[in-house]
Amino acid sequence: xxxxxxxxxxxxxxxxxxxxxxxxxxxxxEVTVEIWDSGVMVAHPPKPGSKxxxxxxxxxxxxxxxxxxxxxxAHDIIAGDxxxxxxxxxxxxxxxxxNNGTRFVDENMNRLFSGAHANGNxxxxxxxxxxxxxxxxxxxxxxxxxxxxxxxxxxxAIRDSMHEKFAVHPFTHGKPYKKNELSFLNHCGIEAxxxxxxxxxxxxxxSAEQFEANxxxxxxxxxxxxxxxxxxxxxxxxxxxxxxxxxxxxxxxEFDANQLKIYEVTRVxxxxxxxxQLHFPTDVANFTPFEQGYVLATDGETExxxxxxxxxxxxxxxxxxxxxxxxLLVAEIPASRLKLx
Ligand SMILES: O=C(O)CCC(=O)N[C@@H](CCC(=O)O)C(=O)O
Ligand SMILES: [Zn+2]
Numbered sequence: 001x002x003x004x005x006x007x008x009x010x011x012x013x014x015x016x017x018x019x020x021x022x023x024x025x026x027x028x029x030e031v032t033v034e035i036w037d038s039g040v041m042v043a044h045p046p047k048p049g050s051k052x053x054x055x056x057x058x059x060x061x062x063x064x065x066x067x068x069x070x071x072x073x074a075h076d077i078i079a080g081d082x083x084x085x086x087x088x089x090x091x092x093x094x095x096x097x098x099n100n101g102t103r104f105v106d107e108n109m110n111r112l113f114s115g116a117h118a119n120g121n122x123x124x125x126x127x128x129x130x131x132x133x134x135x136x137x138x139x140x141x142x143x144x145x146x147x148x149x150x151x152x153x154x155x156x157a158i159r160d161s162m163h164e165k166f167a168v169h170p171f172t173h174g175k176p177y178k179k180n181e182l183s184f185l186n187h188c189g190i191e192a193x194x195x196x197x198x199x200x201x202x203x204x205x206x207s208a209e210q211f212e213a214n215x216x217x218x219x220x221x222x223x224x225x226x227x228x229x230x231x232x233x234x235x236x237x238x239x240x241x242x243x244x245x246x247x248x249x250x251x252x253x254e255f256d257a258n259q260l261k262i263y264e265v266t267r268v269x270x271x272x273x274x275x276x277q278l279h280f281p282t283d284v285a286n287f288t289p290f291e292q293g294y295v296l297a298t299d300g301e302t303e304x305x306x307x308x309x310x311x312x313x314x315x316x317x318x319x320x321x322x323x324x325x326x327x328l329l330v331a332e333i334p335a336s337r338l339k340l341x
Contacts, residue, residue: 003035005078009071012039012092013099017127029080039092040134043077043084049248051086052142054135054151054213055241059110059203061097065221065229066154069238073245085248089138093131093203096123101225110217111324113206114199132206139211149213152241153204157219158317162287163192163261165237168217170205171196176339179255181214184244187252189236190218192261192287194314194330198268257335263287264333266311271318271326273300278318278327286314287330297327 003023004011015038023035034042039058055073057066074090076082097104104124112120112128119125139149167190169177177195185193199205207215220237221229231238243250276299280290289312290296296313297304304327314328 005033006075008041008074008078008090009067009092012095015095017095017123017130025078027078027080029083031077031080031084033078036134036137037130039095041074041077041090042087042138043090044087045084048084048142048144049086050144050146051148051150051244052089052139053086053244054089054091054138054149054207055154056091056093056131056151056203057154058095058098059093059153060103060108060155060223061094061099061105062101062103062225063154063156063223064098064226065156065224065231065234067092067098068226068229068231069154069234069241072238073242076242082242082246084245086245087138087142088245089134091131091134094124094127108320108324110202112201113203114201114209116201131203135207135211139213149207149211149215150244151204151207151211151213151215153202153207153215153217154237155217155219156221156223157286157315158223160222160283160285161219162285162312164221164233165190166192166194166219166286168202168204168219169193169195170200170202170208170215170217171198172208173199176341178214179340180252181216182260182340183252183255184240184250185216185218186256186259187236188218188240190260192263194263194265194328195333197265255340260335262333262335262338263312263314263330265328266308266331267329268325269297269299269304269327269329271299271320271322271324272302274322275300276318276326278316280313280316284313284316287312299326 017038057070106122107124117125117128204215204217207213294306
């Protein structure tokens with residue numbers, strides 16, 4: 001399949017990952033664009049700034065709004081309308097799942113990073129391994145000192161949410177949270193940050209843990225089919241990410257704790273039995289609180305209840321495979337409790 005530079009998403013959807021030879025194009029503005037694989041584009045100006053920025057989408061194939069955002073960013077770079085000041089990698093992670101119109105084909109790709117891809121042999125396992133390699137290569141190929149690494153893994157959620165836009169901050173293993181990163185998320189219209197308290201096998205945790213990248217899973221709204229997204233609802237995130245790319249030294253307002261809700265993950269409930277049921281309807285939004293004692297789920301003989309007042313539900317999903325996360329419980333904490341730098 002001949003590479004269609006002007007329609008990276010279409011070409012990606014028509015091309016099998018792993019079947020592509022690398023290609024390079026130098027634009028009139030002297031930005032070099034490289035294609036490393038289906039869905040893998042790297043752009044760099046002749047004198048890149050200090051940031052190495054990764055934007056990924058379609059780790060879940062039916063989360064179309066971020067795919068449209070990344071598609072348009074790729075298009076605007078190729079057209080010369082968005083001129084990167086820094087090295088940028090754009091990833092369309094799971095083209096097969098996009099074509100299938102589903103979250104995944106065989107295996108949830110966002111459970112296959114940090115080496116978990118070694119436990120199976122599906123196309124998603126192989127692609128996750130390749131994506132890890134591309135991330136490593138992208139960060140390793142940077143030259144110059146004092147590099148700042150970024151990875152925004154863009155998603156939309158299955159349910160409505162009391163915070164339409166929120167980010168999951170991968171577990172820091174005790175390292176402090178960065179005020180300028182929280183400010184940037186806020187600048188992108190993110191209303192809440194959820195602090196993960198354990199190692200995971202998500203894409204953002206991989207980049208944060210392996211490469212000390214400022215990496216986040218960013219939930220920008222609700223899953224909708226192509227053509228049904230109101231892109232005006234994604235405008236702040238789109239603007240912020242484009243500014244990160246095309247400004248040498250993006251100036252951000254001071255971190256304002258009043259502008260961002262902070263939640264800590266209090267419990268991760270993994271499905272253990274075939275007989276797993278959630279005891280609230282599908283239209284209950286993420287971050288909804290329940291009263292103490294409410295039985296949220298039964299898993300075989302086990303009941304999962306609200307243990308402390310103020311606990312809220314996030315990402316409930318009774319259909320996950322046994323052993324995978326079926327529900328997160330979170331609680332709001334004051335920003336004053338955070339170790340910040
Ligand atoms: O809406 C849902 O239930 C899932 C949305 C989603 O895909 N969330 C990510 C979060 C990843 C993280 O915890 O960093 C996922 O479940 O993979
Ligand atoms: Zn997702």
